[in-house]
Amino acid sequence: MRNTLALAAAGIICITLVPRAALAHCDTLGSVDPLVKLLSSAVDQGLRQRFAAAAAAAARTHAAESVEKGREYVEAYVAFMHYAERLLADASTSAFHGESAAHAH
Secondary structure: OHHHHHHHHOOOOOOOOOHHHHHHHHHHHOOOHHHHHHHHHHHHHHHHHHHHHHHHHHHHOOOOOOHHHHHHHHHHHHHHHHHHHHHHHHHHOOOOOOOOHHHOO
16 A cells, blocks of 8 residues: 555556556556556565464464364465465466467467
8 A cells, every 4th residue: 555655646546546547657657667566565565464374373373272273374374375376377477468378479
């Protein structure tokens, strides 16, 4: 949110509110830098929050304590891993709109 406000203050359209307009704005500026910074910050924050939740759940989990605490840890860990896997899949695909990954150049 802080980065969104900073971009808005700089006169840059916030992608969290209007993604297509923000992309068009990047084209107008001739630079993708503001979008890269915003996305990088969002990814960083998302990974850190999910990792912290999994680490906190792991710290509270002891094998002999309870199944409930074990499930809490597994849920947090799976959320972290799925988030990271989705990011990596999206970031590493070479497909363009209307193309399958197998046919991308």
